[in-house]
Amino acid sequence: MSSVLQYLTGRKKNKKPGILWITFITVLSYGQPTQETLSHKSYIAYHTTENITIDGIPSEEAWQKISPTGLFTDIEGHKTPKYSTSVKILWDKECIYFLAEMEEPHVWGNLKQKDTIIFYNNDFEIFIDPDNDTHNYYEFEINALNTLWDLFITKPYREGTPVLNDWDAKGFQSAIQIQGTLNNPDDTDKGWTLEIAIPLAVFKTSYFHDNNPANKFWRVNFSRVNWDFQLINNKYSRKKDSKGNFAAEYNWVWSPTGVIDMHRPEDWGYVYFSLKEAGLQDNFTIPEDEKVKQLLYELYRKQKKYFNKNKRWATSIQELLQSSRNIYDKNIAPTLENHQTGWNISAVSPYTQHTYIIKEDGKIIQKEK
Template identity: 30%
Template sequence: MATGHWGFTHRCRSIPEMKITGFQLVAVLLACTSIVAAADKPPRYTILKVKTAPKIDGRLDEAAWKNARSVGAFRFPWYKQGKKEQTDARMLWDDKNLYVSFLCQDAHVWGVHTRHDDPVYKDDCVEVFTSPNPDHPEKYFNIEMNVRRVWLDRYHPEGPGKKPPTNWNAMGMRVGTTVQGTLNDDSDTDRSWILEASIPLANFAKVAKHTPPHDGDVWHLNLNRLGGETNPQYSQWSPGKTKTPQFHAPRYFGRVVFSTKLVRK
């Protein structure tokens, strides 16, 4: 990523002019290399287990969600203009489901698509992309959900660039949303919207090593957001490095680790 190479150049040129021994030169080069490597390393998140499943209502008022750690600020790898509206995303799991929540800052909440597999990415939308088997990172799933609780789902057994089959559906999903403002009314200023989802782990059984995951299992996963027609921003947890916006890039997914440690009540 460009910022990584900038860090390399700046740090190396900031060394004062002096006589440098061979050992010092090696140390400097190793330090610069580690800086670049750290910049290229995908983000990592530990998903804690929950004993009592959260109610999927888009409110996030349970202690489990309050005590779950945020994945951190979303990145805007293809930013050009407009307001960067941030997202707070968190994840939990139990033996049956993966739970994910998104709290999205949004001045104008917008969503018009109402049927399964509609192009919800044209609305205010959040997405879960995952490759549940790190030995086969090209096999990935995408689930895209809009503010109206409608989702589009696909399984890509041959990786990006290949037309996926249309007969895969994320069965048993539940989605809840709330809007802190007014939907589809640009005459006022909204504050945010929340989406909460429950995704049965059985949907990934054909690819994942273990269903449910074992303690310490690692999945490749990314969380994305689109701002709809009112603020067409692209943001992600793990930023892509393609020249143009492209979420279907599993090589840039982050890493999630399933832990059997329970989240605090």
């Protein structure tokens, strides 16, 4: 879901109070996927020593040696988009590089001022949460005119955070090649290619912060907002219905979130930054501890719903888990702690014995054993 849309807005009991032992089993789900049954995508970004020229043309050998992501799907995860989209990712000691290739028979755009609401045009969007705590993440939106909207978001919009439009991604580079003619309704285009370089320094949170992603994963997602259009005086604009309202946009993404909302970093994909050079092969498996975090986010959402219904926070795990679904294969004992300014829910991972804590604002904290 686009930024401004958000801006405007089974069980075995343990005798110890406040603790509920949950035995999770793996379940296969058929039919339309839900938010809980959607699997998160993963991708290996390979290292390159080749100089990448940002010109919108993937002529470098490194681009040719790597595979793209799978084709994008509808954000809810159960529709096939009208037009195909895929992305490739490379990195080196200075930058992360993205190459998006988008099928589009009518390439158009009219927003030329930086930091305007770019998704009012067809656009391509990148979301990045380097430390996987769902806070302090980055968003980049670009239209076919190569107009950028870059944002730094301290918390997901569900927590009432403001839009930080004055933040700038220093050193950001992008270039576009159009397979057709921009803003020409008299022909049929093939699409557009977007090449991007984002300096790693953009993601530094302090002077001495070591944000080298080598052999680590970051939470990442990509979105493509696409609109039905109409022609007025032979110029493109978003289509309106008979009442003068804009028709709803299409939201096509790499890793579906299950709901029309991109600002759910806990549901983004995983990009692993391999030190192996493009053309070689590496392996990456999403860590088992991510299952524990997903449980905590399920409880976080239940706690929010509980408050909306009862006008108070739940004080025991039992109040939240009456309809819990079995989705894992290990015993986990989440605990709920209320305090004056909110609450914490914690769980010890059965895989690593690390403790994970989710706060009332959705931030995840990890404590190693």
